[in-house]
Amino acid sequence: MMHILFNLLLVLSFNALADFTVDMPVQVRDGKRLKVELRTLTDLIEKPVPQEHQTFDGKYFKIVHDLSDEAISFNDSEELVFKAATAYYHLSVARKFFKEEVTKNLTLSHLDKKIVIRIDQTKAYSPTNHWKEVDEFNGASNIGPSNLLSTKTWGPEIWFHKAKMVKRKSALSAAANFVDSRDFKNALLGQMLLQDLISFSNDWLIQGSNFGRYDIAGHLMSMVFSVGIVELLPKGIKLLGKIKQRYYLDTVLIPEIIYHEYAHQALAPYLEHRKVTAITEGYPNYFASKISGLNKLGARALKHNIGDRAKSKINKIMYHLDMEFSKSAAFGSFFFGLLNDIEKKLGSQGTKVIVNAIKYLDSRSNIRHDFYDALFKSIDDVAKNRVNSKALKILLNSVMIKRGLVSN
Template sequence: MKTKILVLLSLFSFSALAIDHEMEALVRSDLANMPVTEKVTLTNLVSEDSFDGEFFKIVKGKSQDAVKFSEEKHLTFRAATAYYHLMKARSFFVDVVKSEYVKNIPKMTIRIEHSNQFSELGHFAHDNLEPQFNNALTIPAGKGLESRGVQPWGMEIWFRPSKKINIKDLRVNNLQQQEFQVLLSQFRDQIRMQSLQRFLSNIAVAYTNNDYQGPSPFSQESLIRTVGSTLIIEAGYLLMDPLTKMLSRKWYWLDTAMIPEIIYHEYSHAALSDALVLSHSTAVIEGMADFFAGQIADSPKLATRIKKYNTYNGKNAKRKQDYMIQFEMQDYANTDFVFGMLWEMKKVVGDKQGLDFMYSLRKNITTNSGIRNELIEGILNTCDEMCEMPFNDKIRILKALNLKGL
């Protein structure tokens, strides 16, 4: 009886807190999966007039105050889109995956239009230190630095401002004067393992500095994960309207707070962070985040693309790839090989239990896991725990991996 009253009470206080608000956001259309502007309901808000919710608070840049509904459209449209898709990603992990960890993640601060680099000690690096554009990242919680007045912070997701860069303005060695299509196909064919997003943000850095000297002008931040491996971003990207415009006008940019797949990818990093710590980018941590981003997106069109174009086993992939030792290394860490591999593994263990399997897998690997050793071992250990017939299923898994040179 006592519990009943408590439950009723807590339900009451919950509903008294949760405010809904209707607003325009960018979503994917059901069939074609194209971006469309739609009126959506933002749920679980705790404020009548700002993007302050029970689970997420959307702020601009370094601010601690939630973006107000009354602010300029450029800001509110991005805030609404990020909030809406973050809520979708969270309920995927809480309601579908049934993750206790995600259910208990404290309210997260989400920064949009935020260009400061991340500093482990200071939270934000100095404003003058190489501002960041066209990417997104999830940062781990920090203790702060009392002597410098830096408050402790929780896990946060940062979306960078987009920055349009015309190909003509690039001062990039051998890339100079090249058409976007050539660049993109060069990226696809030769830099396959790097993320498109990283590629684009490097170009932005190059543009800012005007003294680009090589393929990786990586700031300290790039040691932390920036968003995504090739495929999920590319698949999402190719389904965006702006791409067509971009191709014809030779402009580059990535408005990360507006791309659902990127929002899901970043939130997946947060959701998996009980096992996969947010320290740096590796093939395994990016592949896992992409896998869940693809599951949250739950679009047949996207799934078809992933199936067709993934380099692990896609029919239409320009360059299908067997395992190479380079995939384990830092510069190649964003390979979509792991993503394709996990996507395939879900089918091998059975679509029905595949999702639980992949979520449990995180416990049997770490951010530093290599593909050939720890990831495979993790998959086999997870199968011991979860497969209906571990002996037979492990043989099937090993057979599938073997075909890819693993």
């Protein structure tokens, strides 16, 4: 009897620990377009039950539906299985990237622990109760483990919220407040008056001594126009911002969004969950672009993205003080572009310098001082010798000047 029981236990524990792989249709990008293809899911935990009861419970990811704690079953609805397979596959791709490419510079031992992934999550996050009785659609939430003040306990989780067609104010309404600030208006006015002065002096030079023909009235008009347009422009943008847009975003079906969310988890020991700054959002964009090979994130996502602007690593957004500590994820685009410029400028050492700099950053780091400092330290770590270090710092400075972070 004892012998049989022992054998049974042995078989069960063997089965519980065995990993298996399975091929399933998942959403992938073929070059740029989204399409459905077969992919192999690895590291799934085989259950001691028949095949039809297998679930999306793996060594590193457990995929659940909404508020449930049970892994989604292979014989759940076709749509849910497709979403679960897509999430499982791309999370594995992202994990592999971080394990292979990033652990050379950063300590990421937490990536070997299992995390819970919620698909079609309908409720908003609550730091005390895990979630609250408030609906949240169209986006993703990255959350850390529960703390001592929480009434429930949970580990780190990624939530892909259920997509739902809603109407919202256009993204311009957020921009309008910025454009309407006195700071911005003064900067804009300065630029426009400068343009007038330049054309004034050009005319002066071209027309030389023939002063009589100089159209002073025309230039005065132009200057009045400059002042006027600075006041009018923000109002126009504000009006446009009042237009309601249709908005629908199924985050779990867009691979690069899955990479972005996983990057938040991977970088959590350095850049905390749920602290939104240009740096904490810009780095996940950088990694999502590296893993996917895309210059633009969230573009060409068919019916899965209606109304959310794609984020491009190729941009010329200039630094502005408002970008520090702002809660607007939009400033992540500036930082995404900045990282891309630095990487390109530093050539073969660019990626290393950027990734290694993360260990000198946290969620309170600002761009102007802390990030700049982190890059200098990182260059000292990465450079082959002092000459190389100096050269890299000069190249870095040229990018910082171009983006308005340092004056030359």
